[in-house]
Amino acid sequence: MYLTTAQNDRACGVILGSAVGDALGAGYEFGCAPLGPDGPEMIGGGLGGFAPGEWTDDTSMTYAIAEVAAKGADLRSPEALDDISRGFLRWYDSHPPDIGMQTSSVVGDVSRMLPEDLAQQASRREGTEASKPGTPPLPEEVAPRPSRRENTGALAAAMTQAAARLHERTGHTAGNGSLMRTSPVALAHLGDPTAIVEAATAISALTHTDPRAGEACALWSLAINHAVLEGELDLRPGLQHLPAEAQAFWTARIDEAESQDPSTFTPNGYVVTALQAAWSAIHHTPVPHEISCLHLQHTLDTAIRIGNDTDTVAAIAGGLLGARWGASAVPAAWRRIVHGYPGRTAEELVELAFLATRGGEPNGYDWPGCEYIPYWQAHRPVLVQHPFDEGVWLGNVKALDDLPQEITAVVSLCLTGSKQVPAGVLQVPFRLIDEPESESNLNLEHVITDAARTAAELRADGHQVLIHCVAAESRTPTVGIAYAMISGVDVETATKGVCSALPAASPNPGFRRQLDEWERPNE
Incomplete structure (x- = not known):
């Protein structure tokens, strides 16, 4: 059904x-x-x-x-x-x-x-x-x-x-x-x-x-x-x-x-x-x-x-x-x-x-079961360092194709194929839908907070971390902003910094509203 x-x-x-x-x-x-x-x-x-x-x-x-x-x-x-x-x-x-x-x-x-x-x-x-x-x-x-x-x-x-x-x-x-x-x-x-x-x-x-x-x-x-x-x-x-x-x-x-x-x-x-x-x-x-x-x-x-x-x-x-x-x-x-x-x-x-x-049927990307999802929205790799932490990287899904060796952990905000993340790199996936309607993301505040804190925990464990979604336009900058905010950066400064690093960044209205209301995550 x-x-x-x-x-x-x-x-x-x-x-x-x-x-x-x-x-x-x-x-x-x-x-x-x-x-x-x-x-x-x-x-x-x-x-x-x-x-x-x-x-x-x-x-x-x-x-x-x-x-x-x-x-x-x-x-x-x-x-x-x-x-x-x-x-x-x-x-x-x-x-x-x-x-x-x-x-x-x-x-x-x-x-x-x-x-x-x-x-x-x-x-x-x-x-x-x-x-x-x-x-x-x-x-x-x-x-x-x-x-x-x-x-x-x-x-x-x-x-x-x-x-x-x-x-x-x-x-x-x-x-x-x-x-x-x-x-x-x-x-x-x-x-x-x-x-x-x-x-x-x-x-x-x-x-x-x-x-x-x-x-x-x-x-x-x-x-x-x-x-x-x-x-x-x-x-x-x-x-x-x-x-x-x-x-x-x-x-x-x-x-x-x-x-x-x-x-x-x-x-x-x-x-x-x-x-x-x-x-x-x-x-x-x-x-x-x-x-x-x-x-x-x-x-x-x-x-x-x-x-x-x-x-x-x-x-x-x-x-x-x-x-x-x-x-x-x-x-x-x-x-x-x-x-x-x-x-x-x-x-x-x-x-x-x-x-x-789904009666055993995968989705339109042939997930789960596929090795690689060829997202049409990503034409070339996007990979930049986070403006408030050089050990965190922000990018799109194409960045996974030639991942720098120093990146040892990936926070994925979109679906990936079973071999899309290089072998030996730790991957932590999150379910974040790039739609502004509240019903599209049951637990939006929790997911954004959890993704940002997970990146921080991976950094504390000694990893350099890539945060990515399909095109690095909405989900990636949203979590990148949240990552800065859990370190004490205010939402305006965090947004300006991340969106300057990612020129195509444009978090959807629902994500922007959540960040504005959130201001600083609940401890």
Whole structure:
């Protein structure tokens, strides 16, 4: 479906927001580390000994769904459910450092059912060793041996059946492990509540048989759909798409979450309590008046302070927060270090989200996936030194074609191809649309401030930095002016200096208005 600029930003924030919440909460889960007064940081550690900024099983399983959604698949189809199941198996075969007991039991059962040669093939695709080659298979009468070469749907059916057998044995399959990974579902089926409910329920059932787990995934995915399309945080519109009994149950649970302090909802390994914890954190965290998108950061702080399964509650909350506030609300300091299985980065999650909303099709520039975007607006390289800092350069996209060796970091204010920035040069991208209307940039003040401060942080780290957009006429001078302003230069002096260095500079009226109102960024 067609998305406006704002809707596209919000859609791109869904998986990113979930991953950021996951990576932030990882170091604090189950009391692994105390949370300081300044809020959570990406300290790493946790139960899996994660690196700072590394996501956990929450996002690794989310990735398995997102990469299928990014191909334009109907997530309800047997083919898509098979592909998702394969993704779960590849991740399991990589020996993840932390994995939920219920998920481990179900996916492990299916992994042991597979013929050894097929398990090795799956592992080689991810560059890993074959998983548990010496583990004996389950008896045939208990667990038939599905093959990746069998009929379509056989693998997903085997995984769903393994989950059902676990439910029959224990009666307890309502953990939070399917809710934590559900964020990509809405992106694949935006605007289609029926498809969202069916896909969320089917994907949940791959590992979690209890109906409450499926209902929670459906309800949260519907809330993400509503946030992306309408720009509102509200769980209740999704209730109408659940059966009558489920509507009554979840209405009561939502009322509890909204009437009780977030700290009430712990322990939160149960899917119902995890959803309540995430929603209570969102509901009770005030939206800042001046820079409203800071609600994303503040709410993740609230969610992690609840304690217990901190990475999962923050991942659940982060998916919905990203759907409301957009990818542009996630600070670059977090985006720069967020990473995880299977060797992916924060920006690659954004690309998956973008493709998922477009049925797998790239944009008119063939992005993402292209190596180089030949912007017609840039005819020759533009590259000048910043008038207030010789270690900062201002330029257009053509400047990347022959970048001076002394420039070791790039702040990109436009899309670039995968090989457009020279190898070995650090790139930090920002989503800044060169249009004056306020609805074109959801979080304009935040993005301009964040880009300028990121350049300052890179300089403090010893980099010489290029700030560039397509033509160096509007976005580049705007952030160049903001960079001078955070150093204490007044807006008039900064504007005169930058526009003298860039003779074609002409920030659009919306950008100029923001700089005039801003005068000096909030500290």
